[in-house]
Amino acid sequence: MQEITSTRNNHLIDPVFNAWGWEIPVYLFLGGMVAGMMIISGYFIYKGRSGEKNCSCHYLPIISLILLTLGMFALFLDLEHKKYFWRLYMTFKIASPMSWGSWILLFVYPALFLNFILGLPEKIRMKYSFLNNVYEKLSFSKSFVKLISFSNITLGVALGIYTGILLSALAARPLWNSPILGILFLVSGLSSAAAFVHLIARDINERELLARADNNFLSIEIIIFILYFIGMLSSTRAHINAADILLTGSYAAVFWVFVMGMGIIIPLIIQSLAVRHKIQHNPAAPIMVIFGGFFLRYVIVFAGQFSSYDVAALLNKF
Amino acid sequence: MPRFGMVIDTKKCVGCMDCVVACKTENNVPEGYNRDWIVQAVNGTFPNLNLEIRSERCNHCENPPCVTTCPTGASHINKLGGVVLVEHDWCIGCKACLASCPYDARFIHPEGYADKCTFCIHRVEKGMQPACVSVCPTHCMYFGDLDDPQSEVSKLLNTRKNYTLLPDAGTKPKIFYLT
Numbered sequence: 450m451q452e453i454t455s456t457r458n459n460h461l462i463d464p465v466f467n468a469w470g471w472e473i474p475v476y477l478f479l480g481g482m483v484a485g486m487m488i489i490s491g492y493f494i495y496k497g498r499s500g501e502k503n504c505s506c507h508y509l510p511i512i513s514l515i516l517l518t519l520g521m522f523a524l525f526l527d528l529e530h531k532k533y534f535w536r537l538y539m540t541f542k543i544a545s546p547m548s549w550g551s552w553i554l555l556f557v558y559p560a561l562f563l564n565f566i567l568g569l570p571e572k573i574r575m576k577y578s579f580l581n582n583v584y585e586k587l588s589f590s591k592s593f594v595k596l597i598s599f600s601n602i603t604l605g606v607a608l609g610i611y612t613g614i615l616l617s618a619l620a621a622r623p624l625w626n627s628p629i630l631g632i633l634f635l636v637s638g639l640s641s642a643a644a645f646v647h648l649i650a651r652d653i654n655e656r657e658l659l660a661r662a663d664n665n666f667l668s669i670e671i672i673i674f675i676l677y678f679i680g681m682l683s684s685t686r687a688h689i690n691a692a693d694i695l696l697t698g699s700y701a702a703v704f705w706v707f708v709m710g711m712g713i714i715i716p717l718i719i720q721s722l723a724v725r726h727k728i729q730h731n732p733a734a735p736i737m738v739i740f741g742g743f744f745l746r747y748v749i750v751f752a753g754q755f756s757s758y759d760v761a762a763l764l765n766k767f
Numbered sequence: 768m769p770r771f772g773m774v775i776d777t778k779k780c781v782g783c784m785d786c787v788v789a790c791k792t793e794n795n796v797p798e799g800y801n802r803d804w805i806v807q808a809v810n811g812t813f814p815n816l817n818l819e820i821r822s823e824r825c826n827h828c829e830n831p832p833c834v835t836t837c838p839t840g841a842s843h844i845n846k847l848g849g850v851v852l853v854e855h856d857w858c859i860g861c862k863a864c865l866a867s868c869p870y871d872a873r874f875i876h877p878e879g880y881a882d883k884c885t886f887c888i889h890r891v892e893k894g895m896q897p898a899c900v901s902v903c904p905t906h907c908m909y910f911g912d913l914d915d916p917q918s919e920v921s922k923l924l925n926t927r928k929n930y931t932l933l934p935d936a937g938t939k940p941k942i943f944y945l946t
Contacts, residue, residue, distance in 0.1 A: 450809070450810070451808065451809070453806060455806045455807075456787065456801070456805045456806075458801070458804075459799075461862075462874055468865045468866055468875075528859050529875045529880070530859050530880050531859075531860070533839075533856065533858065533859050536839040536841070536857050536859055537838055537859060542838055542839070544836070545835065545838045546836070547861060550838075551838060618867070619866040620832045620869070621832060621867050621870075622866060685935060687935070758869040758935065759869070759871075
């Protein structure tokens, strides 16, 4: 038997570490989905589809700008010393993923804005001569259009990976101690974005393409999860205990039902049948994927905070 | 430059919490928060039990993850003594340091910044001992330069069995517990 009593009892720390609330999963989810949208819209522009009227690359940038701003607002709400947030931009800390993230976000906004102008409908452009001037300058040079697509893809990948690395760099929480979280969040972001485009796409071919792509993303997600758990379960006792929180412990129900079941496996089955034309495309699958993407962040953030190196303390928590 | 560390004799500590009270008084630690605390660990099966009492606080690690993950540089290693400190006006309250500390030694001060033990650096600069060390009635706590072979802390570490908390976390703590 080992019993530990402590007189610490600090707010947000005891009895269970719980420093981050709903704001962080919301931000990670919206950031990840925006990352996926940037990659998808950048890819469409790269493929020369910016001239097509129905291409989703025209409205994805404005949706991304809105969602990212909402996500950043959630992040801002989480800060405890809000009046000093500008300190993020007074320095660059190479070892801090949060510092990387704040600088990546600073480049994401102009890339999204240029992409947004590129996709503006003529009606709106004609109303504002400033926008029209920028548009003409942007679309005049093909290489500039390619640069916009390339910057959106690159920054999308960086943003998607950073949202996962943000957690994996926090060494004290064993559940987060895997760089594969970066890839998991990137693929999950792509999957949520593909599901979102699938939902709102006007072009039938585009919808079909995104449904197929989403099936691939969801399958890759399953493989990444398997690799993630192999990594955890073959590591130290703290990591095995951490993995057990998701697999059989207090977050197992949310993980298996909402993340794996409703978020990945069921929509994968529905969409696989739909792309084979055995059933019709329906919004249920993409909606489940989007909710699954949110629950993935939610579960990883909260179960991660629950995980600890202090095995004895962890045992007491169960 | 000295490299400050602390040695705590678990054979002498009685868990009176004088160190906790001294810290709160010296550093105006707000109500409901603690920069140091007492841990009682009971091992074994009744009636064969072993009780260890420890006074715990920030370990002022040599490889501090809180400093690595801080996005603004507010968490830093002080030039004097390698003490880990927080610059309040640089801290944005993002809580990355709280999440990266395996000892959960930090907390968010009601004013919004991350706060923790400073080894009473304001006293140490004046040649005094940290408040917790200075009040300990059983003299179970020792503070000094780990690099000076003649210091009390170095001598104790050379002659007594000792351990650090969670060595597997790879943080290289500078608080040692004598057993």
